[in-house]
Amino acid sequence: MENVHSILLVEDEIKLGKAIQDELVRQGYEVEVATNGKEAEKVFKKQAFSLVLLDINLPYKDGFALCREFRKHNQKVPIVMLTAAGQISDKVTAFELGADDYIVKPFHFDELFARIKVFLKRSEKPRKAEKIVVHDLVIDLWDKSVKRNGTDISLTAKEFTLLVLLASNKEKVISKQEILSKVWDMSFDTGTNTIEVYISFLRNKIDKPFEQKLIYTKPGFGYYIK
Secondary structure, eight states: OOOOOEEEEEOSOHHHHHHHHHHHHHTTOEEEEEOSHHHHHHHHHHSOOSEEEEOSSOSSSOHHHHHHHHHHHOSSSOEEEEESOOOHHHHHHHHHTTOSEEEESSOOHHHHHHHHHHHHHHHSOOSSOOEEEETTEEEETTTTEEEETTEEEOOOHHHHHHHHHHHTTTTOOBOHHHHIIIIISSOOOTTSOHHHHHHHHHIIIIITTSSSOOEEEETTTEEEEO
């Protein structure tokens, strides 16, 4: 029997939350709904979820604080921000805190459900074990683990996806547009520094603790691993 994906929906607008929940259930997902920050934090720590849909403006504890807490507890679960806060600065903050996607209200349900399917498909294990090796960096695509020189490195889902893109194209320069398309599955204002922020996250974890650097920038073109 196929495993049913469980989704945590954190939304204080009761009517909207019920509409999203009903449609997700209709599509075969299990959905747990929390209407405030405290409730969401309690539920998240008690149960394993396949994906989180997270509003920002919430009673008691906002979505930014929750995203930070969720990432401390679980580095890999996809977190999709679902909010009316559409400022670029809000998006960048969400990504810096570990969010994997950002959808601004009002939105089309078809877009939301398409994004959910992308993340859930990515989180499923490949049919056979596969590893990418660059120097002393080992990326295991089966259990989504990363080691360098035998040391475990903890990455968020988005960091992992970015690292896999770079490592699977060893020594090839990957442009910002390609990163946006393949890592974020969307295009947004490339004037933001979101990609630079995530490259910095990776360098701090993959390169900084080690003598040999692996992640490089080709100014005006993009990023590569060698």
